[in-house]
Amino acid sequence: MSAGKHPHTIERYRVSTRINHWIVAISFVLAVLSGMSLFHPALFPLSAIFGGGPWTRILHPFIGLLMVVAFVLLALRMWRDNLFVANDRVWMRNVRKVLDNDDEDLPPAGRFNAGQKVLFWALIVFLLALLLSGLVIWRAYFSAFFPIGVLRLSSVVHALFGLLLACAIIVHVYAAFWVKGSLGAMTEGKVTYGWAYRHHRQWFRDVISGRRAPD
Ligand code: HEM
Known part of the structure; x- marks a missing residue:
């Protein structure tokens, strides 16, 4: 069985996945702080964290x-488990019940x-938009290849998707x-049987019955 040392826990994320996730999370926080300091003069003092304005501009990209x-x-490890199945539509229609902690009768989640x-x-859409617009406005290497109109549009797209990403992560x-x-x-990488049964019942059944390997 895929239980950790404690008999009533299941491994949910192996250590390499957790390190991978926290590298994403820490770089996200640093990208937000440095990006905010470049976004508006009122937020410029944040650049002190990165050693001042020029350093912030160098480091942010x-x-x-x-x-x-x-x-x-991280996405390469997880995309398969994020493919939509028929039950997901029922979950979405009943999202109110999930928020009310009244989701007992919903179909089991994977x-x-x-x-x-x-x-x-x-996240994939937001990060792709940020990457593409960010490359265009990266003065040191790429901006010279694009007309001014594209640079202006990319600046707006970059700020907009930065905001959308931040909102998504606040929800997360x-x-x-x-x-x-x-x-x-x-x-720690582990969840209790109770947590797994309550929130991801299909995944719990699959792991316990040995139908899928520990993650
Ligand atoms: C900054 C603080 C963050 C915290 C406290 C946090 C916390 C967590 C936790 C507790 C889980 C496990 C959820 C579960 O297994 O059901 C998780 C999963 C995940 N996290 Fe984060 N996270 C953070 C930032 C981020 C960022 C910045 C990204 C991506 C840009 C991200 C992407 C993911 C993904 C893709 C998963 C897989 C499952 C899911 O979507 O919930 N996380 N995170």
Whole structure:
């Protein structure tokens, strides 16, 4: 069985996945702080964290690239479990019940529920838009290849998707704290039988019956 040392826990994320996730999370926070300091003069004091304005401008694109590369590696581990299945539509229609903690009669969720799947694919779209627009406005290497109109449009797209990504991650972090036991999945790698049964019943059944290998 895929239980950890404690007999009533299941391994949800192996250590390499957790390290991968936290590299994404830390680079996200640094990208947001450096990006905000470049966005508006009122936020410029944040650049002190990175050694001043010039350093912030140099580092921000590299931090962003690190986040994207680390996210691609994380996504390669997770995309299969994020494919939509018929039950996800029922989950989406009943999302109100999920928020009210009244989701007992909903169809069992797999490793990820429909909300997590929507977030996963939204993150891919947001990060792709940030990457492409970010490369265009990266003065040191690429901006010279594009006309001024494209640079202006890319600046707006970059700011817009940065905001959308930040909003998505606020929802993600809220859910991580709100669903008790989730943080342990990403810190220690384990969840209790109760957590797995309550929130991801199909995944729980598959792991317990040996139909799928531990993650
Ligand atoms: C900044 C603080 C963050 C915290 C506290 C956090 C916390 C967590 C937790 C607890 C899980 C496990 C959820 C579960 O197994 O059901 C998780 C999963 C995940 N995280 Fe994060 N995370 C953070 C940032 C990020 C960022 C910046 C990204 C991507 C840009 C990200 C992408 C993911 C993905 C794709 C998963 C897989 C399952 C899911 O979508 O919930 N996380 N995170």
